Amino acid sequence: MSYLKSKFHHPKLAKNDLGLTYRDYEGALSTLCAGCGHDAVGAALVQACFELSLEPHKVAKLSGIGCSSKAPTYFLGKSHGFNTVHGRMPSVATGASMANRSLKYVGMSGDGDTASIGMGQFAHVVRRRLDMTYIVANNGVYGLTKGQTAATADKGSHTKKGEEILWSAIDLPTMALQLGATFVARSFSGDKDQLVPLLKAALCHEGFAFIDVLSPCVTFNNHATSTRSYDYVREHVEAGNIADFVPSREEITTKYAEGESKDICLHDGSLIRLHKGKDGYDPTDRFAAINAIEQHRIKGEILTGLLYCDPTLRDMHDFLGTTETPLNTLDEKTLCPGNHALAGINNSFR
Amino acid sequence: MKTINSVNEFVIRFANTNGTGSASANNMFAKAIFRMGVPVSPRNVFPSNIQGMPTWYDVRVSEKGYLGRRAGGADIVVAMNAQSMVDDVQSVEAGGYFLYDSTKEIDPQLMRKDITFLGMPISAICLREYNDPRQRQLFKNVIYVGALAALLDMDFDVLKGLIADQFKGKEKLISPNVHALELGYQYAKTNFNCPLSIRVQKSDKVGNRILIDGNTAAGLGAVYGGATVAGWYPITPSTSVVENYEKYCNRLRIDPASGKKNFAVMQAEDELAAIGIAIGGGWNGARSFTATSGPGISLMTEFLGLAYFAEIPVVLIDVQRAGPSTGMPTRTQQSDILACAYASHGDTKQVLIFPSTPTECFHMTADAFDYAERIQTPIMVMTDLDLGMNDHMSDELSWDDSRTYDRGKVLNAQQLEEVEEFGRYLDVDGDGICYRTYPGTHPEKGIYFTRGTSRNEYAAYTERGEDYVRNMERLNKKFRTAAEILPQPEMHSQNKGSKIGVVYFGTTNAAMDETFDLLRAQGQNVDGMRLKAFPFAKAVEDFIEQHDQVFVVEQNRDAQMRTLLMNELDIDPAKLIKVCNYDGLPITADFISTTILDHIAVAPASKVARG
Numbered sequence: 001m002s003y004l005k006s007k008f009h010h011p012k013l014a015k016n017d018l019g020l021t022y023r024d025y026e027g028a029l030s031t032l033c034a035g036c037g038h039d040a041v042g043a044a045l046v047q048a049c050f051e052l053s054l055e056p057h058k059v060a061k062l063s064g065i066g067c068s069s070k071a072p073t074y075f076l077g078k079s080h081g082f083n084t085v086h087g088r089m090p091s092v093a094t095g096a097s098m099a100n101r102s103l104k105y106v107g108m109s110g111d112g113d114t115a116s117i118g119m120g121q122f123a124h125v126v127r128r129r130l131d132m133t134y135i136v137a138n139n140g141v142y143g144l145t146k147g148q149t150a151a152t153a154d155k156g157s158h159t160k161k162g163e164e165i166l167w168s169a170i171d172l173p174t175m176a177l178q179l180g181a182t183f184v185a186r187s188f189s190g191d192k193d194q195l196v197p198l199l200k201a202a203l204c205h206e207g208f209a210f211i212d213v214l215s216p217c218v219t220f221n222n223h224a225t226s227t228r229s230y231d232y233v234r235e236h237v238e239a240g241n242i243a244d245f246v247p248s249r250e251e252i253t254t255k256y257a258e259g260e261s262k263d264i265c266l267h268d269g270s271l272i273r274l275h276k277g278k279d280g281y282d283p284t285d286r287f288a289a290i291n292a293i294e295q296h297r298i299k300g301e302i303l304t305g306l307l308y309c310d311p312t313l314r315d316m317h318d319f320l321g322t323t324e325t326p327l328n329t330l331d332e333k334t335l336c337p338g339n340h341a342l343a344g345i346n347n348s349f350r
Numbered sequence: 351m352k353t354i355n356s357v358n359e360f361v362i363r364f365a366n367t368n369g370t371g372s373a374s375a376n377n378m379f380a381k382a383i384f385r386m387g388v389p390v391s392p393r394n395v396f397p398s399n400i401q402g403m404p405t406w407y408d409v410r411v412s413e414k415g416y417l418g419r420r421a422g423g424a425d426i427v428v429a430m431n432a433q434s435m436v437d438d439v440q441s442v443e444a445g446g447y448f449l450y451d452s453t454k455e456i457d458p459q460l461m462r463k464d465i466t467f468l469g470m471p472i473s474a475i476c477l478r479e480y481n482d483p484r485q486r487q488l489f490k491n492v493i494y495v496g497a498l499a500a501l502l503d504m505d506f507d508v509l510k511g512l513i514a515d516q517f518k519g520k521e522k523l524i525s526p527n528v529h530a531l532e533l534g535y536q537y538a539k540t541n542f543n544c545p546l547s548i549r550v551q552k553s554d555k556v557g558n559r560i561l562i563d564g565n566t567a568a569g570l571g572a573v574y575g576g577a578t579v580a581g582w583y584p585i586t587p588s589t590s591v592v593e594n595y596e597k598y599c600n601r602l603r604i605d606p607a608s609g610k611k612n613f614a615v616m617q618a619e620d621e622l623a624a625i626g627i628a629i630g631g632g633w634n635g636a637r638s639f640t641a642t643s644g645p646g647i648s649l650m651t652e653f654l655g656l657a658y659f660a661e662i663p664v665v666l667i668d669v670q671r672a673g674p675s676t677g678m679p680t681r682t683q684q685s686d687i688l689a690c691a692y693a694s695h696g697d698t699k700q701v702l703i704f705p706s707t708p709t710e711c712f713h714m715t716a717d718a719f720d721y722a723e724r725i726q727t728p729i730m731v732m733t734d735l736d737l738g739m740n741d742h743m744s745d746e747l748s749w750d751d752s753r754t755y756d757r758g759k760v761l762n763a764q765q766l767e768e769v770e771e772f773g774r775y776l777d778v779d780g781d782g783i784c785y786r787t788y789p790g791t792h793p794e795k796g797i798y799f800t801r802g803t804s805r806n807e808y809a810a811y812t813e814r815g816e817d818y819v820r821n822m823e824r825l826n827k828k829f830r831t832a833a834e835i836l837p838q839p840e841m842h843s844q845n846k847g848s849k850i851g852v853v854y855f856g857t858t859n860a861a862m863d864e865t866f867d868l869l870r871a872q873g874q875n876v877d878g879m880r881l882k883a884f885p886f887a888k889a890v891e892d893f894i895e896q897h898d899q900v901f902v903v904e905q906n907r908d909a910q911m912r913t914l915l916m917n918e919l920d921i922d923p924a925k926l927i928k929v930c931n932y933d934g935l936p937i938t939a940d941f942i943s944t945t946i947l948d949h950i951a952v953a954p955a956s957k958v959a960r961g
Binding site (some may be wrong): 055056057058060062072073075078079080081082083084085088091092093094095097098099101102103120121123124128224304316320321322323324327328330331333334335336337338339341342345346349350 | 384385413440477558560561562570573574576578579581598602605608610611612613614615616618619620622623625626627628629630631632633634635636638652653656660746747748749750751753754787788789790791792793794797798799801802803837956
């Protein structure tokens with residue numbers, strides 16, 4: 001296993017609009033287990049940011065605690081990051097966004113960090129429609145504490161030690177839909193073709209974009225009786241749609257017959273072009289999305305793809321009426337009302 | 351029967367039922383006396399309830415300027431609540447007065463021979479004068495204020511002026527209110543011997559001071575201090591801090607061009623999220639704060655450890671109330687000191703500052719943002735329910751317009767170009783405080799990963815013992831630097847050479863002038879020192895060193911400040927004598943002076959060896 005990351009790269013490596021290669025979006029060498037799904041999620045994020053030509057330093061990555069939350073160290077090394085406390089990343093991301101609305105915020109969390117200790121904060125960050133991309137690397141198990149079950153693990157499935165999981169699973173995309181998320185997707189860390197366009201669309205979406213990524217744990221949850229193993233997920237994944245991400249600057253050339261595809265236009269002018277899967281439904285219909293997730297679950301399938309998107313709804317700053325200028329750039333000239341304003345205030349207390 | 355004879359030196363208590371609109375009438379009474387130039391200190395003693403429970407409003411009127419709570423009962427009680435009538439009769443000082451609603455006859459068993467009963471058929475008057483049931487209730491309060499104007503010889507025009515101010519914009523309400531005042535005034539004039547032996551006389555002891563509560567002042571301090579991000583969760587008695595911040599921001603912080611807000615307030619789902627929001631804002635370079643009380647401090651403790659260790663500037667206003675647990679949520683205490691000073695697991699030390707007056711709430715809250723960014727750590731402004739929720743006569747608010755915010759050690763893009771190397775936790779200046787950057791500053795330089803795990807000078811994760819210890823030692827050095835930046839203690843020297851010192855802080859200050867006078871009357875000239883900050887300044891150590899006996903006055907059971915002094919300054923416990931009042935009511939000069947005198951009588955200072 002390597003312990004040093006090579007800085008060498010091919011001189012003809014592809015460059016994006018900023019003249020950066022994908023290596024400019026990488027982070028430190030991962031210390032996660034070899035084959036961990038989370039590293040694939042990180043790699044997909046690197047590719048998405050590279051392809052979108054995001055300025056790395058204009059992205060802020062935040063996380064809680066756990067294997068998933070360690071992952072931000074291993075991508076976007078030229079972005080500020082904040083590894084906060086367990087289950088509380090959403091509040092820190094909220095404050096960060098309130099302070100500076102001009103950055104892109106990427107939250108990296110896990111099933112324990114979001115569906116257990118952080119359930120309250122997750123629910124409320126969805127409600128306030130914080131403009132961020134919130135990724136849950138979902139493996140149904142507590143990795144960093146060595147193999148305890150997570151709240152997203154399927155009832156009736158078994159742990160590596162053979163214990164049956166007794167409690168109902170929490171479906172995070174359903175929750176996000178019920179609480180008002182304006183972009184909800186599910187994907188699989190092993191399906192980069194699906195994950196990268198979804199991440200790109202999420203990053204361009206203005207509002208709360210949630211992606212639940214099934215990201216198997218090779219060490220503690222990859223056994224035959226698990227429903228979060230690579231094999232099980234591969235066999236049970238059902239794509240509701242295939243999403244292509246079309247940047248705003250690109251001419252749309254491909255043509256599909258009516259009914260086969262649907263375009264959703266995002267705030268920045270880019271498009272998500274969706275090709276329906278076999279059980280396709282309208283991903284602008286929130287009720288249909290919740291219904292489809294549940295129908296597939298009953299059949300033992302895991303519905304993936306872009307589950308729901310509404311680019312017309314407003315985000316937290318719209319609700320708050322915050323000024324466009326990042327608050328952290330305002331100085332005393334703007335912020336301090338000065339001594340003269342105190343005369344009237346003093347008089348109101350006499 | 352002996353009567354109390356007093357001009358401008360008495361306590362009046364209003365006994366009401368909460369939810370009946372008495373607060374604004376009682377406030378009007380206090381303000382009228384204040385406008386007559388006589389110092390007042392009103393205190394609301396209220397239940398954790400919205401409607402139907404007994405509530406009291408004590409107004410101490412003191413020409414001498416004694417603004418602490420007075421021990422004992424009241425000289426005049428206005429009894430409007432049958433539920434608390436038995437206790438209310440008992441709470442009148444001998445020779446005092448008991449004004450009550452005589453519409454229903456008072457239980458003869460309640461009568462006392464040593465006080466004067468003033469029966470006034472307030473409900474009957476209202477029934478006669480008003481048709482609307484709500485008005486019948488509300489105007490009862492205004493009627494007794496009118497009666498008091500006659501009984502205490504108050505300036506009736508001042509009251510009329512207050513009504514005009516209160517209903518500015520709703521002029522229709524002025525004349526019915528003035529009418530109610532007159533009903534009470536005329537009844538008293540006709541039926542009682544006015545004025546009483548206790549009365550008010552115009553004076554000039556108020557000057558340009560104002561009557562304001564600490565939470566409003568702290569909220570304004572956050573506006574003036576440049577706070578732009580607030581996360582909060584409602585909890586008595588801190589709620590009105592952020593409410594006032596938002597109210598004044600909506601007035602003073604709207605961008606004139608766009609009409610948009612130069613601030614952002616988020617009511618969070620709980621206190622954990624409230625402090626998380628403030629920390630996120632602070633990390634990202636905005637002046638950020640939250641306000642809470644004891645139970646909120648307990649919940650915020652994990653995050654406070656992160657902010658201490660990851661070195662995030664954030665301001666927390668703790669309006670303390672009586673604990674533990676839910677305790678007495680509407681009573682005052684100074685009992686979060688240790689919980690805040692050492693908030694969070696592991697070796698943590700937090701910075702505390704202690705305002706004593708609303709004016710200090712204003713200035714110290716504004717200053718707290720400078721301290722937070724300079725020291726890169728949480729700053730906790732330790733007020734309490736008495737300071738936060740009651741009006742106090744306080745110096746008028748002022749602001750030095752030449753002042754600029756101290757944003758601390760932050761490198762911008764150009765500075766990053768110029769520095770040879772950047773390490774987030776490199777102690778370049780040797781004061782323990784390192785240079786930081788805001789996210790998004792520079793494409794290549796000054797980028798780092800913030801974490802609650804141990805890290806080296808370059809913000810890289812480490813589990814090497816020596817790296818960890820080096821960082822912890824630097825944090826200690828930073829804490830020592832903080833002691834020099836923070837406000838110095840205020841010395842109250844009676845006479846040089848006194849062997850006895852008294853240490854106090856926060857709202858206890860209100861009782862100290864009176865305490866010193868009471869002690870002096872007993873031949874004890876003691877030195878006082880008001881603490882303003884933790885970590886303690888060198889001057890605190892010196893003061894304790896210079897006195898043989900040091901009384902530490904505080905409003906909690908366990909003498910938490912004494913413990914902090916002992917622990918942080920290695921002081922012999924025998925030298926520090928605790929003076930603790932923790933019944934939930936503000937401490938009194940009587941209690942402090944009696945406790946000190948009793949102790950001196952038993953163990954004179956000369957017998958205590960120098961520590």
